[in-house]
Amino acid sequence: MNDRFLRACRREATDVTPVWFMRQAGRYMAEYRALREKHTLLEICKTPELALEVTLQPLRLGFDAAILFADILLPLEPMGAPFEFARGEGPVVHQPVRTAADVERLRVCDPEEGLGYVLDAIRLIRRELDGKTPLIGFAGAPFTIASYLIEGGKSSHYQLTKKLMWSEPDTWRALMEKVSEVVRRYLRAQIEAGAQAVQLFDSWVGALSPEDYRRYVLPHVRHILADVETTGVPVIHFGTNTTTLLEAQREAGGTVLGVDWRLPLDDAWARIGYDRAIQGNLDPLLLLAPREVAVARAQEIVARAGRRPGHIFNLGHGIVPETPVATVQAVVEAVHAASQA
């Protein structure tokens, strides 16, 4: 049983620093691309046997945790806001949510009904992993999910999202309450199905000022995390571009705070407080650099963490498809070697 990851979440000493990477199962791996030739992303998500296969693929690279293969937008369909992945354009939400009536129509769905396939995948993966490697579940955070619902897809500046937030605070609150309740139930259901840790992805919340975060987002994240943390399962609270939100994100909750590369790891940890674990923070694009450069930067992060218990090595965001597998493996090995107790 490799329990480094779970021990680090609880800030207990570990033999070496645990490593997992966001999007560690994905297009940079030949075996994933081969499967994607036969199945769409949503087919893989919705077929537990395929989700199992993809979730396990990267473990041969030496990662200390498996992360469920799924997508943060899966709850949209059972909420009544179906979407598809348009070729090369990312997700497209067919009917964006932009009015009080649109929000009214959204359903606070029961995860066992609308997202049963995710829970089945978790049960299957847990059985297959047989306690050898811990399994991480995850969900999108309310701001990030709301931004897709409102914009109708990926956005660069979240123009419609912010406009709604400032112009119709009641509609915004109603939307955030519905999304938060869905996410809360979904994470709880994942934990009941066997997820041994969960990550809340607030990938896009760094577009907000600290004032707006506190006013329009924090209470909703807290609604989720205050409840999920009572399960005793570690929660990783992740964002990118959130260097000015760290204190507020800490208040919102999380056993572990996930940070990107814009702040050196030791500075970020000091800001968050040493009573929380920290996850990060290699720029994922460094995996495109020559292997020795990527390894040296990874070693630097390990040095900054100083073997203080509670550091989980990760990227600041997901692996990009162009990443060489050999560099990923070299970095995983380098982190383990550099952090040897």
Add this chain to the structure above:
Amino acid sequence: MNDRFLRACRREATDVTPVWFMRQAGRYMAEYRALREKHTLLEICKTPELALEVTLQPLRLGFDAAILFADILLPLEPMGAPFEFARGEGPVVHQPVRTAADVERLRVCDPEEGLGYVLDAIRLIRRELDGKTPLIGFAGAPFTIASYLIEGGKSSHYQLTKKLMWSEPDTWRALMEKVSEVVRRYLRAQIEAGAQAVQLFDSWVGALSPEDYRRYVLPHVRHILADVETTGVPVIHFGTNTTTLLEAQREAGGTVLGVDWRLPLDDAWARIGYDRAIQGNLDPLLLLAPREVAVARAQEIVARAGRRPGHIFNLGHGIVPETPVATVQAVVEAVHAASQA
């Protein structure tokens, strides 16, 4: 003569806080859209009479400075890397710069030759303004320009840019040295033509970690600013998403540091140091909010600045086309009213 803006750059007391907005001349104004029906953006930039007309258009809204109508990519053409604005897609550089040979081919152009039309526009605008309102010139900073050259256009993650920076540091340095020398000469020429202040736009440098900024960017920005500041003309050093780079940007230079909305203005100023002026920092999307919300947030920023001499009110980035003119005008008036000495 309205000298509030120039006085604030020098941290001298002013009757009210000066205001100008990035992209204050642009698609949000009907008179600009009317002109764009007859001329392309590049035609306007290259025709001093049209650049004059557009530069003056927003002054009726009460701004305390005019900013030259131009584009940060104009130097690309005389450098030998022509581009166009593809409909709805932003700039497209026809032959991206990705190898040492590509960098070798770039010319360090003489601004009077390749960019004479910009300098003519400055001379014309200065004559027309007749000392009543100060004129700001500008250029893109080397990282931001290099990112367009390497990616071939706008990018979300600067993947090719970072890969080149880390993989071929000599090619990177050669590229940054050429771009920096072009920018240095260009800003000097703008000042000689009559620009009373200049802004260096490092709009995308916030994608870098502080370590990468210091190693790969700072020396090149300093090369430009150390020279330009000897003219005695104020230099505004602007970036977005640079909350963790502020100390390093300060070291790189600038009479005024421009900041976005991710850090409250008073916190940002304390970090930068009170021996520099500060420009910012309303989220430009707040201009899409109800007018009273935008005005209240603007007043809050004025309050945070506390009438300490050296605050120039601006947005954290450019005005978006959907912005109502009436809100812009209301915010300008509110800043003046709230800061009345």
